[in-house]
Amino acid sequence: MKKLVIVLGLGILISCGGNEKKESKKAEPAAEKVEEVIEEVEEVLEEKEVVEIKVAALGETMAEIAFEPKALFVPANSRVKLTFENKSSAEGMFHNFVLVELGSGAEIATAGMKAGKEKDFVPNDERVFANTTMSKMGETLTIEFDAPAKGSYHYICTYPGHTNMIGRFNVE
Numbered sequence: 001m002k003k004l005v006i007v008l009g010l011g012i013l014i015s016c017g018g019n020e021k022k023e024s025k026k027a028e029p030a031a032e033k034v035e036e037v038i039e040e041v042e043e044v045l046e047e048k049e050v051v052e053i054k055v056a057a058l059g060e061t062m063a064e065i066a067f068e069p070k071a072l073f074v075p076a077n078s079r080v081k082l083t084f085e086n087k088s089s090a091e092g093m094f095h096n097f098v099l100v101e102l103g104s105g106a107e108i109a110t111a112g113m114k115a116g117k118e119k120d121f122v123p124n125d126e127r128v129f130a131n132t133t134m135s136k137m138g139e140t141l142t143i144e145f146d147a148p149a150k151g152s153y154h155y156i157c158t159y160p161g162h163t164n165m166i167g168r169f170n171v172e
């Protein structure tokens with residue numbers, strides 16, 4: 001939307017500049033303005049689109065725990081601002097959000113257990129694209145990351161035993 005407004009503004013400035021040229025010497029400041037606007041447009045084009053998404057971790061028993069929603073969609077080349085809310089309230093219901101290569105969740109979770117609590121059960125592994133820290137019950141965490149390449153990924157919780165917490169992250 002911001003892009004469109006600036007492009008429209010540029011169009012108006014160009015047409016104004018043209019009219020002024022015929023009538024008087026006011027054309028020069030208008031030309032400067034056009035240059036400024038062109039610079040702004042270039043800056044906006046370089047900026048990534050920020051996409052805000054929300055994910056919650058639900059459930060009070062090991063059988064219930066799950067992500068909500070179980071599928072997320074973001075556009076390619078976007079900057080993702082993710083809000084992660086741990087909605088569990090039962091004792092010991094710690095959760096994180098770990099974005100991983102499709103199908104690597106079980107291996108990442110196992111490696112995460114070895115990495116240990118001080119690493120939030122997140123291993124140092126190139127198949128991990130983004131992650132939150134481990135949230136406590138009722139806690140909300142926010143992270144920002146660049147969307148990985150177009151394709152499908154999994155998001156998992158690497159807290160030991162939370163293997164049924166899994167969702168699909170789609171970059172379109």
Ligand SMILES: [Cu+2]
Nearest residue numbers: 094095157162
């Ligand atoms: Cu969990």
